[in-house]
Amino acid sequence: MGESTTEQKLNNLQCCVIIPTFNNHKTLRKVIEGVLFYTKNIIIVNDGSTDSTSEILKNFPQIQQLHLPENRGKGNALRLGFKHAESLGYHYAITIDSDGQHFPEDIPVFINELEKAENKNLLLIGARNMNQESVPKKSSFGNKFSNFWFWVETGIKLQDTQSGFRLYPIHHLKHLKFFTSKFEFEIEVIVKAAWHGVTVKNIPIQILYDETERVSHFRPFRDFTRISILNTWLVILTFFYIKPRDLYRKFKKKSIKRFIIEDFIGSNDSPRKKASSIALGLFIGLTPLWGLHTLIVIFLAIVLKLNKTIAFVFSNISLPPFIPFILFASVQMGNYILGDDQSFNLSEITENFEVLKHLKTYIIGSLSLGVIVASTLGIISYVLFLFFQKKKAPVANA
CATH class of the missing domain: 3.90.550.10 (Spore Coat Polysaccharide Biosynthesis Protein SpsA; Chain A)
Incomplete structure (x- = not known):
């Protein structure tokens, strides 16, 4: 040149x-x-x-x-x-x-x-x-x-x-x-x-x-x-800000319908990987680690090589409208596991923060609830993903 x-x-x-x-x-x-x-x-x-x-x-x-x-x-x-x-x-x-x-x-x-x-x-x-x-x-x-x-x-x-x-x-x-x-x-x-x-x-x-x-x-x-x-x-900065920021921006750009089609059903990941990502997101979202859910789920999804977008979305099960119900279910689960005979209602939890007086009960209950919900929905989603995968598979010529 x-x-x-x-x-x-x-x-x-x-x-x-x-x-x-x-x-x-x-x-x-x-x-x-x-x-x-x-x-x-x-x-x-x-x-x-x-x-x-x-x-x-x-x-x-x-x-x-x-x-x-x-x-x-x-x-x-x-x-x-x-x-x-x-x-x-x-x-x-x-x-x-x-x-x-x-x-x-x-x-x-x-x-x-x-x-x-x-x-x-x-x-x-x-x-x-x-x-x-x-x-x-x-x-x-x-x-x-x-x-x-x-x-x-x-x-x-x-x-x-x-x-x-x-x-x-x-x-x-x-x-x-x-x-x-x-x-x-x-x-x-x-x-x-x-x-x-x-x-x-x-x-x-x-x-x-x-x-x-x-x-x-x-x-x-x-x-x-x-x-x-x-x-x-x-x-x-990468794990505590950049990756959560990028996932949030990616999800924000998509409609719910587009997310379900592209990232949820249409992802090239295996049914096991997608189901495991759902289970991880649900478990972390139900744990008592308030304020850290996104950071932890992104970190674990990367370490475990799962679908970060799916895990992030399902970790948001603890959105504000659902929090009182999650707290209530966690305390009830904790009571059942520990054998305590204490009753609560939603108003006591949301208005008087009675749950803070029984932190042990709540923590044990929330972790147990997380395991049960994550396992149940993880298995169900795995079966559904297998069904969709077989449905999408091309039919072999006779």
Whole structure:
């Protein structure tokens, strides 16, 4: 692909290239010159370098430069670069590391992928071949570790989540809040982007690890600890907010009829899986874990690999109109199991909260009621699903 073609595409897509750099004087000039072959829309963020970086950059007055007085971290440099790019009217930014591991020749790969994509709300991550002999073992392990947690947090499987060679849709990211400023920012940004509807995918790129020139500023203990803390927080948010939010939005968009046809009867899950999902939802919905039903049922549905939508819907058996009846039935069940001879009526439970005086009775009763209802309706639904499955099965030709 010719120089002018790629440059024109970059201009048409309002895309620039951001190069964050910190003490990479051995490779910086080569990287800049390589990028200049494709575009002059370059923003250099000098993150407080103490080597000859400033002198090198004096030779490139034609490109945008941000010079920070002290090193604040790669994440901070990228965020400042995004903000500056947006102020200049760019909608996309390709980021490339200045340590020489990336090939500017791969810039057209990003541009072509963006150009042909129907959905332009796209974040591309260059996927490196981590099986090359030159790739350090710690980098390969760290990448696999990061890929796993990204899948847990977003449900998206990627080959490489740590590559710094990326294309960001900065006009779609400007309203998101970020809190990290070091290497972990590159994880935070792709997770939050995915949570907010940005398509995140890999594209293959070349990679070069030349230890004679490359200078890595990744500090294994400190930065790995930061990344681990970030992933812990993101996982908590995933299970306690993001997944319940997504299920609620999905269910809200559908009518009851559509839900029954598509997710309930028409789901490709087996009858056993759908029936088990119903049983799980009913059991959790009848337990005394008020306020935590949705969080717990989503977590267990994921762990047990059940249908999250079905489990979520049936956990809502404890909607406000049904609560008095559930409390009453639970207390009566508890009385029966414990052999207590105490009578209650709905008005006592709803007005005087008498159930709180007999918490043991209520808890035992609600758990028992949950087991009975979940088991009974789970078995009934399993039989019905088998019936519908056989009814839908094509009749074999004689």
